[in-house]
Amino acid sequence: MRLWGDSGAFRSAPFAAAPQGLVHLESVERLKDLTRARFGLSANEAIMVSETACEVPGGPAVQTVIAFWTEDGTRHKFRAFKPVTEMTDEDVPPAWLKASLAGDDMAGCACC
Numbered sequence: 001m002r003l004w005g006d007s008g009a010f011r012s013a014p015f016a017a018a019p020q021g022l023v024h025l026e027s028v029e030r031l032k033d034l035t036r037a038r039f040g041l042s043a044n045e046a047i048m049v050s051e052t053a054c055e056v057p058g059g060p061a062v063q064t065v066i067a068f069w070t071e072d073g074t075r076h077k078f079r080a081f082k083p084v085t086e087m088t089d090e091d092v093p094p095a096w097l098k099a100s101l102a103g104d105d106m107a108g109c110a111c112c
Contacts, residue, residue: 027084039098045070051084076101
C-alpha cells in the first residue's frame with residue numbers, strides 16, 4: 001500500500017509524469033469538455049489531451065495535442081503551440097473542420 005499512499009514514489013520512476021497540479025488537471029478537463037461539446041462527441045468517444053516539449057529546433061518550447069476517436073474508430077488530432085493552462089476556446093478548431101482533423105498525415109514527422 002505504500003506505493004499508493006506515497007506520491008513521491010512516482011517521481012523516481014523512469015516513465016512517471018511530472019506532477020502538474022490542480023490548475024493543469026482542471027485545464028485538461030475543461031479542454032476535454034470543450035472538445036466533446038464542439039465536435040458533438042458522445043461519452044463513449046475517447047479524448048486525449050497531452051502537453052509535450054517540442055523537439056524541433058527553433059520550435060515552441062511546449063505544445064498541447066488533443067486527439068479524439070469517433071465511434072467508427074477514426075482518429076482526429078489538432079495541436080496548439082502553448083501549454084494546456086494557456087489554451088482558450090479559440091484554440092479549439094470549429095466543428096466544421098472535424099473531417100480535416102481526421103487521419104494521420106503527420107506520421108513520422110519529428111514534431112509529432
